[in-house]
Amino acid sequence: xxxxxxxxxxxxxxxxxxxxxxxxxxxxxxxxxxxxxxxxxxxxxxxxxxxxxxxxxxxxxxxxxxxxxxxxxxxxxxxxxxxxxxxxxxxxxxxxxxxxxxxxxxxxxxxxxxxxxxxxxxxxxxxxxxxxxxxxxxxxxxxxxxxxxxxxxxxxxxxxxxxxxxxxxxxxxxxxxxxxxxxxxxxxxxxxxxxxxx
Numbered sequence: 291x292x293x294x295x296x297x298x299x300x301x302x303x304x305x306x307x308x309x310x311x312x313x314x315x316x317x318x319x320x321x322x323x324x325x326x327x328x329x330x331x332x333x334x335x336x337x338x339x340x341x342x343x344x345x346x347x348x349x350x351x352x353x354x355x356x357x358x359x360x361x362x363x364x365x366x367x368x369x370x371x372x373x374x375x376x377x378x379x380x381x382x383x384x385x386x387x388x389x390x391x392x393x394x395x396x397x398x399x400x401x402x403x404x405x406x407x408x409x410x411x412x413x414x415x416x417x418x419x420x421x422x423x424x425x426x427x428x429x430x431x432x433x434x435x436x437x438x439x440x441x442x443x444x445x446x447x448x449x450x451x452x453x454x455x456x457x458x459x460x461x462x463x464x465x466x467x468x469x470x471x472x473x474x475x476x477x478x479x480x481x482x483x484x485x486x487x488x
Contacts, residue, residue, distance in 0.1 A: 327443030
C-alpha cells in the first residue's frame, strides 16, 4: 500500500485557489442540506408517534443556514446564483421556492424572534368592561412538512452535481497555474501540515 499523502504540501494564496476553496465549502454545505433532509424525512415519517420537535427544528435550521450560505458572496464571489438554480431545475417555481427558503432562514436565524411560537398579551375584562386580569395567548408555529423537506433536498441534490463539476474544472485550473512553478518558488510558500487518518 502506497502513502497517498505527498511529502510536502504548500498553501496557495491565489484567486483561483480561493475560488476552489469556496466551491468545496459550498459542496460540503449542499451535502449537509442533503443529510439534514434525509434525517428529517426519517423523523417526520416515524410511525411511533409525534416527531421530536426539538430535533426537527434543529436539523431544519442547519439545513436552511447551510443552503443560504451557498448563495452568499465570499471573497471569490458567490459560489451559486439564481441562474444556477434555473439551469439545474426544470420547473418554473424554483426561484420562488429559493426565496421562500431564504425567508425561512431569516425567520429561524432571527436573534430577536422565537421561531416556534408567537405570544400575545391582552387584558381580560369583566362583564362591566373593567379590566380584571391579564391574558396570555400563544400560537404554535407548525413544524416543517415532508413535502418541503423533499423539495429542498431535490434542489440541493441538483446543485451538488453542478458544484461538483465546477470543482473538477477549478482544480484543473489551479493545477495548470502552478504545475510549472520552480521548486525554489514552491518552497517559499507556507507549508501545510496534514494529519493522516488511521
